[in-house]
Amino acid sequence: MRLFVNVTLGGIAEGLIFASVALGLVLIFRATNIINFAQGAMAMLTTFIAFSVLGRGVGYWPAFVVALACGLLLGGAVQLVLVRPVENKPPLNAVIVTFGLLILLEGIAGAIWGNTNRSFPAPFSERGLVVGKTSIAFSHFDVFIVVAVLVLAGLIGALFRFSTLGLRMRAAAFAPEAARLLGIRVGRLLTLGWALAAVAGALAGVLVAPTSVFSPSYMDLILVYAFTAAVLGGLDSPVGALVGGLVTGLVLAYVGGYLGGALEPIGALVLLIVVLMIRPEGLFARPTARRV
Amino acid sequence: MIKLPPLPAWARLPRQPLLRHLLFAVVGGVFFYLLTQSLSDFNDFEIGELAVYAIAIAGLSLLTGVNGQISLGQGAFVAVGAYTLAELQVHQPMNLVLELLAATAMTAVVGLVIAVPATRLHGPYLAGMTLLFALALPFLSDKYSNFFGGDQGLTVPPPSAPGSIDPQKWLTWIQLFCALVVMVLLANLLSSRFGRSFRAVRDDEVAASLAGVHVARTKVIAFVVSSACAGLAGGLLALSSGVVNTGEFPLSLSIFILAGMVLGGSGTIFGAWWGAVVVVYLPSQWSQSLASTFHFNHLLSANFAVIAFGAILVVVMLVAPSGIQGGFRWLGQHLVTLSTRPEPTGNISVALQHTTEPDQTGDSSAAEQLPSSGGR
């Protein structure tokens, strides 16, 4: 029972991290039909930049802000320079470009910071909270993860739901041509969408780094787990990304907790295969989903 | 649209695709035989690797360039083939030909398991799934390290050569022979009914299914053929590296193969060879000489190949998506256009096109035709 509770709690924190990356994937996918395979590597880069900033002796929070700000800039720049030219090409071209970017960024980070494992600090204690007399596998830092992801998701959700800018962004994503006829500058909004998605990624980057080995490839598995989460959620629903992230986090936590950590990636693969076989449109797809 | 001046009968290539492909294979075989005869052992090794990567790249090229799907984990399928061959040698040694066939078949089956769910939907599902597969596979050998030989991996003795033939040369010939056979088979597949369905699905799934092509099945077949190629390449790679462990098949192997395909020219069989040259020589010889010329620090030299392949993927895709082979075709067509004046075709739309956009149409139509004519 104790193991079950601890594994569940771990799965929730982990799952929200997947959700954050998945949210970025979904924001981009529903606007451009592109999966950004570089989403994890971009987060890795912004986290390494924060790591360098930390090395200068400034505190955690300025470095945290730097990471998110760099995410915003990097996301926008990637869209403008690399993605825009392939937007109207076959979808494969975009896959190859974003995958190439993934490798390129990892190579560059390796050349600057080395491929050895570093350690990235956490702003709060990573020791388990004590409930009653027993200590549970949920730390202050895990609380921070939960709060940070939910706040960011809430902000992005509110932007889309309640602001005119968000309404325009939704229109640009759903019906680019109709949006242009309503005076919406679709191109700019796509850039903004990539920038926001990269902020969600950058947040995940700094949240994962303290709890795992920190090297240029540390986001690789997180990316594919987030992909699994996004597919589970239907690939075009932000709420689906959150729920998909939680489900994926929990499933992988149970696999890891009861069958051994080495089986987590295999568990994700099985989960993805099962989802695609049973409910290929995901749990939260819009009614106009893209069935074959 | 441009009529070439007729060649004399003796100078024309055979019309029959099989004959034509065999002719190419024989010419290639003679070329490589002479090459191995005139070069040292170490070069033999690299020529063997070249053949192996050409197989893996050609398989991916069929999947991506011809059928319009993508695998980000071709390296993982190579690993499946390599482990299959190694396990067979450990547990159930048999004839080398059978072992290679088994490696191919086993990988095809794994490919089937991955492809069936992913191809049920449009879009990038297969890409994400193969990436997950590539990242997950090494963990399997960690978990079951007794079976997979743990970190040391499994050793694979080189095949014994008949008579007094140098074992390295013998192995290289085996690899080259397999590569040429695969190329002939793929070229025939591409000029068959299947090749046409592959392209039809790539160009427009809806139109293809209206034309009676079973879209999902076609995609699965392409994926299985592509994995089978990777599996054979894996078996051959195991023979030349002598040991099979997870370190031999990092994610970067998948990336190198993908970059080789993109750079060589996706969807073309010759392109697979250009790509293989880059995959074999760039990480080793070329990056070493660049590193010593430009005094890279050790971090940069350690990451140079990865950076280079990443840059290749991005830049080629943005600037010249039809790759090296596309460049050759373009050159070829332009030389032809320069030397022969286009004859009036009597086709109104073509004539209009030429009068309104004299420059663009030539280039773009050439570029668009490239990936579709993979069989030659």
Added chain:
Amino acid sequence: MLEVEDLSVSYGAVQALRGVSFEARAGQVTAVLGANGAGKTTLLRAISGLVPVQRGTVRFGSRTLTGMAPESIVQCRVGHVPEGGSVITELTVEENLELGAAWRYRRRQRAEHIEEVYALFPPLKERAKQRASSLSGGERQMLAIGRAVVSHPELLLLDEPSLGLAPIVTANLMAVLVELTEREGITVVLVEQNARSALSIASWAIVINLGSVVVSDRAEIVAADSDLRHHYLGF
């Protein structure tokens, strides 16, 4: 006044428009008629900048629209109701109208202009908070037109608004169009395959065939010419 001069458009090898010229007067409906594939949609798309123009110019009032991006052309007070309406089905009726007004009006002013649209098309008001995907065909056309007129355009381009609608619904729609044109003095370009209803409200009509203007005359004359009707308009 809209002036289109010598407009040519091609899609690769397909020459969709071959030197089309016509004028549409302010405060009047100009009908653009022609068979399926004649190039009517292409004409509207070229005017509002959605397809690149090969040759020729489009002027509206004192402005030259050719070469401008669609989102800038909208700001010259040009409203375009595309073929099929293309309402954004994922958004609610009200959100669709909000978007139509958003480029021109601040948030507080929008409500009042949206109310005007509701007055014009009462069924929309009942469904304000519903997703546009739940609307019927006629309601979708109302929404598409409402979304274009909520920002009070001076030029309104309509692409087959009657497509797939019952005759009575079409008649209502045409009545609203007439009301709008007279009240606001807009220039309306009405593309229709349903020539009869279009001619009933138009002052001028042009007929396009294979990308060229073959007839340009007063609407009554076009309607009365039985040869012409038979040949190009199919009634």
